[in-house]
Amino acid sequence: xxxxxxxxPPAAPKMSPQPISSDLEVRIRKRFPHPEGSFHLNVHFRALxxxxxxxxxxxxxxxxxxxxxxxxxxxxxxxxxxxxxxIYDSQRKRNVAAWKRNxxxxxxxxxxxxxxxxxxxxxxxxxxxxxxxxxxxxxxxLEAFRIEHLRDRRPAQISGGERQRVALARALVTExxxxxxxxxxxxxxxxxxxxxxxxxxxxxxxxxxxxxxVTHNGExxxxxxxxxxILDGGKIMAQGLPHDVMRAPRLETVANLAGFENIFxxxxxxxxxxxxxxxxxxxxxxxxxxxxxxxxxVGSLLRVGIQAGDLLLATEEPRGLSARNILxxxxxxxxxxxxxxxxxxxxxxxxxxxxLTLAARDVLQLKPGKSVWVVVKTHSCHLMGx
Amino acid sequence: MNWEAFxxxxxxxxxxxxxxxxxxxxxxxxxxxxxxRWKFLVEAAVALPIVLPPTVLGFxxxxxxxxxxxxxxxxxxxxxxxxxxxxxxxxxxSLLYSLPFAVQPFAASFGAVDRxxxxxxASLGHSPLQTFRRIVLPLxxxxxxxxxxxxFAHTLGEFGVVLxxxxxxxxxxxTLSIDIYDQVETANYSxxxxxxxxxxxxxxxxxxxxxxxxRYGLSRSSWAVSPWR
Numbered sequence: 001x002x003x004x005x006x007x008x009p010p011a012a013p014k015m016s017p018q019p020i021s022s023d024l025e026v027r028i029r030k031r032f033p034h035p036e037g038s039f040h041l042n043v044h045f046r047a048l049x050x051x052x053x054x055x056x057x058x059x060x061x062x063x064x065x066x067x068x069x070x071x072x073x074x075x076x077x078x079x080x081x082x083x084x085x086x087i088y089d090s091q092r093k094r095n096v097a098a099w100k101r102n103x104x105x106x107x108x109x110x111x112x113x114x115x116x117x118x119x120x121x122x123x124x125x126x127x128x129x130x131x132x133x134x135x136x137x138x139x140x141x142l143e144a145f146r147i148e149h150l151r152d153r154r155p156a157q158i159s160g161g162e163r164q165r166v167a168l169a170r171a172l173v174t175e176x177x178x179x180x181x182x183x184x185x186x187x188x189x190x191x192x193x194x195x196x197x198x199x200x201x202x203x204x205x206x207x208x209x210x211x212x213x214v215t216h217n218g219e220x221x222x223x224x225x226x227x228x229x230i231l232d233g234g235k236i237m238a239q240g241l242p243h244d245v246m247r248a249p250r251l252e253t254v255a256n257l258a259g260f261e262n263i264f265x266x267x268x269x270x271x272x273x274x275x276x277x278x279x280x281x282x283x284x285x286x287x288x289x290x291x292x293x294x295x296x297x298v299g300s301l302l303r304v305g306i307q308a309g310d311l312l313l314a315t316e317e318p319r320g321l322s323a324r325n326i327l328x329x330x331x332x333x334x335x336x337x338x339x340x341x342x343x344x345x346x347x348x349x350x351x352x353x354x355x356l357t358l359a360a361r362d363v364l365q366l367k368p369g370k371s372v373w374v375v376v377k378t379h380s381c382h383l384m385g386x
Numbered sequence: 387m388n389w390e391a392f393x394x395x396x397x398x399x400x401x402x403x404x405x406x407x408x409x410x411x412x413x414x415x416x417x418x419x420x421x422x423r424w425k426f427l428v429e430a431a432v433a434l435p436i437v438l439p440p441t442v443l444g445f446x447x448x449x450x451x452x453x454x455x456x457x458x459x460x461x462x463x464x465x466x467x468x469x470x471x472x473x474x475x476x477x478x479x480s481l482l483y484s485l486p487f488a489v490q491p492f493a494a495s496f497g498a499v500d501r502x503x504x505x506x507x508a509s510l511g512h513s514p515l516q517t518f519r520r521i522v523l524p525l526x527x528x529x530x531x532x533x534x535x536x537x538f539a540h541t542l543g544e545f546g547v548v549l550x551x552x553x554x555x556x557x558x559x560x561t562l563s564i565d566i567y568d569q570v571e572t573a574n575y576s577x578x579x580x581x582x583x584x585x586x587x588x589x590x591x592x593x594x595x596x597x598x599x600x601r602y603g604l605s606r607s608s609w610a611v612s613p614w615r
Contacts (some may be wrong), residue, residue, distance in 0.1 A: 072505050098508040099517075111506035115524045124520075125510030174510060 022049050024069070024178050024210040028078030028088075032064040032234070041065060041075075041234040047178075049208035051224045053242070055215060056231035062214045063108070065231070066180045069212070070105045071098030082177045082210075104176030106184045110167040112155040118142070118166045119151045125174035141169040145199055161192040168196070172203055179211040185220060197223055218260055222303050260305030260382065261342075261353045268296050277324070277378055280304060285349020290324040291381040305382040311354035312375035313343060315364050325376035327352075331368050334361065341366075345374050387580050390557050391565040395542060398473070398561060402480040403538040406488035409481065410533060414492030415518060433486045440483065440546025447479040447551050471553045476561075479551040483544055484537040491536060495529020496522055532596050539592040543585060 027044040041061040054062050067073040068088075069080055077090035082103065087096040112121050123138035142148045145165045150158050155166070164184060171179065185193045204211060213224060221228050221242050230237040266280040269288060276293045282304070291304060318326060329347030336342075341356045343366060352374050356366070366372070417429055435443055451469035452458045461469045469475040499522050507517040523530070545563040552559030554568070562581055569578035 070505075070509055072508070097513075098505070099511050099513050101509075102511065103509060105506070105509040107502050107506060109502055111500070111502040113503060113506075113521060124507070124512075127511055127516070170510070 022083050022177065022209050023047065023081075024212070025079070025081045026065070026069060028065075028068055028075035028080060030064060030068055030073075030075040030078075032061060039234045041068075043231070043234075043236050045229055045236060045239055047210040047212060047227070047229075049210055050204065050226040051211050051213055052226065053213050053215060053221050053224060053228040054231055055218075055221055055228055057216055060231040061234040062231055063182055064234075066105065066182055066212065066214060069178070070103050070180055071096065071101050072105075102174070102177050104171035104174060104179040106167050106171050106179075106181045108182040108184075108186070110155075110163055112163060112167055112170070114155055117152050117154055118147060118158065121155070121166055122170045122173055125170060137173055138169075141173045144203070145169045161188055161196075164188060164192075164196065165199075168200070172207075175207060176209065178209055181211065181213045183214050183216070185215070186217075193220075194223070200224075218305070222263070222305070261308035261355075262304075262306040262311075264304045264306075264350065266302055266304045268298050268300050268302070270298060271296075280381075280383075282350045284351075285347070287327055287348040287350045289376060289381055290378050291383055292379055294383050296383075302383050306352075306376060306380055308342065308353045308355040310377065310380035311352060313345065313354055313356065313360075313364065313366070314373040314375060315366075315370070317373055318375060321375065323375045323377045325374075325378070327374045327376065329372055329374050331366060331370045331372055333368055334366060345372060347374055387577065387584075388560075388562075388565045391560050391562050391581075392584070394473075394557065394559075395561040395563075398476060398480060399538045399541040401477055402484055402541045403488070403534050405477070405481060406484060406537045407530065407534055410485065410488035410492050410537075411523075411530075413485075414489050414496055417489065417493045418496040419514075432489050435483050436486050440544065441550055443483060444479060444547040444550025447475075447482060447547065451475050451478065451551065470551065471555060471559060473552075473558055476548060476552040476559050479547045480541045480544060483547045484540045487536040487540045488533040491529045491533040492526070495526035495532075498529075499525050528600055531599055535592050535596045539589045542588060542592075 024047040026046075028041065030041040031038050032041055033039075039059075039061060041064050043061075043065060054065065056062055064073070068075045071087070074095065075088065075090070078088070079086060079090070080088040082101075086092070086094050087101050087103075088094065113124065116124065119138050119142065122141050123134040126134040126137055129137065139148075142151055145168065147162055147165050147169065150162055150166065155163055158166070168181075168184065185196060188196065200211075213220075215221065226241075227239065228242045229239045265283045266289070267283060269279040269281045271278045271293065272290075273293065277290050278293050278296070279288050280291050280302070281288050289304060294302075296302060312323070314326075317328070327347040329345045329352070331343055332346050332351065333344040334341055335344070336358075339358055341358060341361045343354045343356055343361075345352045345354060354374065360366075364372075413432065417425065417432070448470055449455065450457055451461070453462055453468055458469055461474075469478065503521055503525075504514075504517055507521050508514075512520065543563055544561070545567070548559065548561050548564055552561075554560050554564050560568075562585055566578050566581045566585075569575075569581065
């Protein structure tokens with residue numbers, strides 16, 4: 001007589017804890033054209049749900065990488081998997097067609113369909129749904145992105161920022177497994193930018209999918225990034241939290257791209273509406289900086305970015321300066337980079353990096369251990385959301 | 387004025403240009419998107435009727451339609467009469483004769499559609515054919531109208547192919563251009579003048595509509611395309 005098979009085979013418990021993975025895993029090589037001869041894109045990374053910033057100068061291979069993931073161009077070899085499913089695998093000769101990948105892609109040029117209205121553009125990707133369902137879903141999206149009033153307008157009849165919203169809504173409404181955004185915020189003014197970022201964040205809270213976000217704007221990295229990948233010459237130079245990666249001093253390319261050698265976590269201590277400034281406490285030590293006033297509340301967290309070239313060093317306490325921040329400190333290290341000196345100065349527990357000429361070092365007789373004053377102009381402090 | 391010939395010609399041009407929209411779109415699609423290395427040979431073959439003497443084309447079509455060829459025999463078996471010297475034969479000859487006048491504007495306008503739109507459509511889950519129907523075709527309106535109008539006008543005025551394939555049978559294959567030739571042969575110049583003027587006016591009108599559409603009607607959204615690549 002047959003023994004009754006137990007409902008759960010013993011192996012099952014080992015399998016079940018594996019969560020439904022939404023990760024994007026990419027390991028590809030691809031030769032791509034570049035003004036200075038041909039470059040090789042050679043990358044291997046994993047992007048989890050949430051924002052991953054692809055950061056690099058133009059020509060670093062960012063768009064080529066996105067095109068490979070979207071299936072618009074074929075890598076030379078490698079493997080691409082979304083949520084554990086291979087969509088490209090050169091070894092197993094697997095290459096899912098772009099239109100079957102369900103990967104949302106917002107192109108740099110937006111690529112809105114010029115003959116369709118905003119609503120028709122948005123419902124375009126809902127091919128498989130009934131007409132009634134399509135209408136409901138695209139109306140929801142129009143509402144979520146605050147563009148209902150544009151419903152019946154063609155792309156040529158709406159503004160740049162609005163077009164960007166339509167393009168985002170069109171990609172998001174299909175509930176893609178992965179979202180690729182190629183500089184979607186370029187050419188937007190600051191308020192429009194930050195409200196679009198808010199919209200994206202809100203959407204991402206309900207749809208935990210990997211979002212690859214291409215930019216060469218350092219501020220966007222801090223405004224968005226859970227994780228940042230630095231791409232240069234087709235290779236990944238670094239991957240990690242924006243704060244760690246962008247400050248890594250060994251990565252000169254990173255620092256140059258970001259433009260901010262000094263990036264600090266800070267909290268708002270006091271607002272001075274009258275003079276258009278506020279006081280921020282740098283959380284790594286005791287230093288307080290007077291920065292431009294932004295819309296923030298006392299106690300809120302933000303980041304302060306300062307370019308090393310904007311910092312002044314003085315060997316005696318300066319007087320009669322317009323700069324609001326004069327911080328006493330001690331030189332910890334001097335690093336020579338070609339004809340430039342990077343001075344690391346510790347002020348109340350926080351390290352500042354200042355860039356000087358060789359002549360300045362010699363005239364001021366700067367050396368490690370020497371006491372100096374670091375001068376920071378209020379408007380050299382760039383504030384970024386956390 | 388030979389109205390019988392007029393209506394025959396109009397019917398021929400309407401049928402041929404309509405059929406050419408149906409035949410020309412798939413050919414133009416293939417010409418635009420194929421990456422076959424020998425594609426240029428096909429493009430050259432399609433363009434042949436532009437430079438070939440109509441009598442040469444007509445001669446080969448006549449041979450192909452005759453009872454000596456498989457096509458001619460098959461048609462005879464089906465209908466009981468040969469294709470040569472019939473209206474149907476005339477349609478087939480004219481289709482070949484006017485093919486490039488439809489395919490080239492079609493292909494030019496398909497090729498002018500921004501590639502990023504096609505990529506966006508693919509990312510939104512549409513197959514290449516669906517993309518073609520919903521994006522490429524609507525954005526190629528100007529090219530489609532141009533191809534239709536040019537092949538209509540071109541068929542209106544054909545002479546050599548008609549004479550070779552259709553002969554000169556009143557009410558069956560005698561078109562306006564043949565009629566003009568007949569009238570001149572019998573020294574009936576005033577009647578020939580009337581017919582010739584009519585053809586001139588119609589052809590000019592059709593071309594004016596094409597260029598007018600390209601210039602003013604559809605160019606606003608940069609969909610316009612010149613008839614020639």
